Amino acid sequence: MFFKILAAAGAAAVAVTSFVHINDKKVDYDASVSAAYSEKLLEKSEFPFSVGINTNYLEGATSYNPGLRYLSNNETYENIKRQGFDHIRIPIDFRLVYSEKTKTLDETEMKKFDNILDLAESVGLYITIDFHGWYDIDSSKAEDKETFLTIWGLVAERYKDRSELISFELMNEPSIKTLPAHKLNVLQNEAVAKIRETNPTRLIICAAPDGNQPWQLGELQLPEGDNLAVAVHIYHPGDFTHQGFTWAGREAGKQIRLDDKMRDELMWNLNETKKFIDNTGIPVVLNEFGLNLSLAEREDSSWYLSTITEFCLENGIPWTYWQYNDDAMGLYHRGTWDVEAMDALFLKEE
Numbered sequence: 031m032f033f034k035i036l037a038a039a040g041a042a043a044v045a046v047t048s049f050v051h052i053n054d055k056k057v058d059y060d061a062s063v064s065a066a067y068s069e070k071l072l073e074k075s076e077f078p079f080s081v082g083i084n085t086n087y088l089e090g091a092t093s094y095n096p097g098l099r100y101l102s103n104n105e106t107y108e109n110i111k112r113q114g115f116d117h118i119r120i121p122i123d124f125r126l127v128y129s130e131k132t133k134t135l136d137e138t139e140m141k142k143f144d145n146i147l148d149l150a151e152s153v154g155l156y157i158t159i160d161f162h163g164w165y166d167i168d169s170s171k172a173e174d175k176e177t178f179l180t181i182w183g184l185v186a187e188r189y190k191d192r193s194e195l196i197s198f199e200l201m202n203e204p205s206i207k208t209l210p211a212h213k214l215n216v217l218q219n220e221a222v223a224k225i226r227e228t229n230p231t232r233l234i235i236c237a238a239p240d241g242n243q244p245w246q247l248g249e250l251q252l253p254e255g256d257n258l259a260v261a262v263h264i265y266h267p268g269d270f271t272h273q274g275f276t277w278a279g280r281e282a283g284k285q286i287r288l289d290d291k292m293r294d295e296l297m298w299n300l301n302e303t304k305k306f307i308d309n310t311g312i313p314v315v316l317n318e319f320g321l322n323l324s325l326a327e328r329e330d331s332s333w334y335l336s337t338i339t340e341f342c343l344e345n346g347i348p349w350t351y352w353q354y355n356d357d358a359m360g361l362y363h364r365g366t367w368d369v370e371a372m373d374a375l376f377l378k379e380e
């Protein structure tokens with residue numbers, strides 16, 4: 031089997047203990063529900079992890095330092111693990127800690143990141159290190175290509191002796207304008223070769239073209255070898271998932287209800303993902319999906335989330351929800367887990 035040997039690292043099991051903090055207004059989830067879902071997914075999957083969450087903020091210059099503070103707190107990982115999640119994805123823009131002049135990563139900042147990995151590993155979480163934020167990378171520019179491959183060489187060397195709890199995700203949502211599929215294939219294959227010099231068996235996750243879009247999966251050309259997977263992102267239909275987000279061109283406060291056309295759009299994207307798996311046998315991870323939970327009608331959001339995670343369960347696809355700690359899309363906000371959304375994600379039966 032593909033990744034089952036990695037399960038010996040010991041993080042595949044999901045804790046089923048759950049409790050509720052009342053005095054400090056913290057509400058935990060019933061992890062027996064998430065554990066039951068995770069167990070079923072693990073049985074069908076080639077991966078040793080199943081259900082995860084994005085712990086972001088290291089991907090932006092303005093959010094980097096606040097992100098470091100909450101990611102450097104052990105309670106963050108205990109909290110995530112306690113709800114039944116078995117892995118996290120940490121988006122980070124390594125260019126924020128990289129010197130073009132010396133071709134090195136800032137040691138002080140990398141030690142902080144090392145500590146984040148230590149904390150997550152200490153509770154048995156699988157961790158995907160995601161090189162995030164460089165959407166307009168252009169491999170036809172010599173400086174872009176050199177920086178990208180140099181950073182991955184440094185990261186791979188630094189973590190070559192880390193446990194198999196850690197995986198590498200090469201890039202996030204590459205632009206179809208600056209990195210079309212034929213360029214993406216060449217660059218990702220070179221990055222895989224660079225990483226394999228020091229990490230011969232580590233899981234490497236490649237990006238689907240055009241912003242990790244499912245319908246572009248057929249354009250991928252990956253190198254031969256084990257422990258390679260592809261990440262897709264699903265935010266379709268965008269008018270629904272990004273309702274209320276002015277930064278995404280939507281009207282503030284305007285609620286969008288799901289209609290049949292929107293539901294069909296989601297199903298088409300899911301089916302494109304399944305088609306790729308069936309045709310190639312290459313494992314897929316759904317590393318981003320989510321919606322504005324603070325605005326969407328709950329009946330709609332529950333259908334949307336459960337439809338995606340039911341598809342993942344049927345096809346053995348691990349998923350990583352976007353995101354953890356946020357008032358709009360987050361499952362955890364102001365000390366409380368969004369139980370209704372998590373019931374949908376984990377297909378809780380009434």
